[in-house]
Amino acid sequence: MTPIGRGDGADRAARELLDPQYAHEALLDRLYRYFNQFLGDLMDGVAGGGTAGGIIAAVIIVLILVAVATLVGWQLRKTGRRNAMTAGALFGARATTAAEHRQRAEQLADEGHWSEAVQERLRAIARDLEERALVDGMPGRTADELAAEAGAALPGFAAELTAAARSFDDVTYGGVAGTRDAYETMTALDERLRLARPAPMGGPA
Template sequence: MTPIGRDEAQGRAAEELLRPEYQKEDWIAYVLRIGRQFLGDLLDGTGSSAGGIVAAIVVGLVILALAGLVFWALRKAPLRRAAAAGSIFGTRTMTAAEHRALAERLAAEQRWGEAVQERLRAIARDLEERALVDDMPGRTADELAAEAGTALPAFAGELAAAARSFDDVTYGGMLGTPAAYATMTSLDQRLKAARPVPA
């Protein structure tokens, strides 16, 4: 047997790896192949009787329904995450006082964007605690401004501006500023003393 050179060995190895038994099957093709094989085995096992064929069809429909439910759930998950990401509050429930204290700590550290976010969360929680707005999980800053502006019309414009400021630092990539935080703090303090307009 004559020795083979490096290039020839690489060529033979590449040819070997191109053989069908080495090809990796993607997961969709794998699931479809297993499903077809299962249904084929089921039909073979039931024979040609009418009851067997009906049973095979029912089992196939159940499998398709389950696959559809899984697909639907997987498509809805990103929408739920996106809705949660657009909300004012995070996952932990805090009181208005806790949000204010956190906002003050962040401002002391000159983390203005986060301080602005926490001050608006303090405003939202305070309005909920005082029953001026409904406690609504997943509420956006704009929804808060609209509902609070109805209860406190004198503050409607400032609430809308506060919502824009929150959105700018949260989603718009803008940096918070001491001025933006001071404006949000002033609004928070005045809202604490505000009384709703009688219906």
């Protein structure tokens, strides 16, 4: 059998691609096949393309591998940051009003679920401040970020907001059990914040 040269092989591949059976091939399948053929040509170049051709083909393969590794690493870091933000976020995926958070907090408190009640009461505070445009509606906001931004808008409450954020973090991530006192402190802060107005620019806190 007469060996098939690279030129003849390329011609056969081109004629094969014109076959009507490939007209209905899915785009991803077609791209995958093109990519495999491209890699095959590069490997042929490494194996039998001479010194110069082999070096060029090897360099191209290395560059492709580096690009793939870089893309995978970037995607993993992006996913990790997103997961970290979600884990530390004050709110879940569903948008809930301040009134709904308060109702949920009161229900949990009546049932004696103090940790969850503390969480819901701080969420009520955060949503109320957003609804009144005292803080921005930032997705993935953490309790500490809320305390910092709300404390800038309402400096007279800065220390209490920081303490409330710490209480939220303790029951959410620190393994500290919520208590009635912690919930009542958070509730009292919520009630006073509902009546608070931001300090005028340049005015007293």
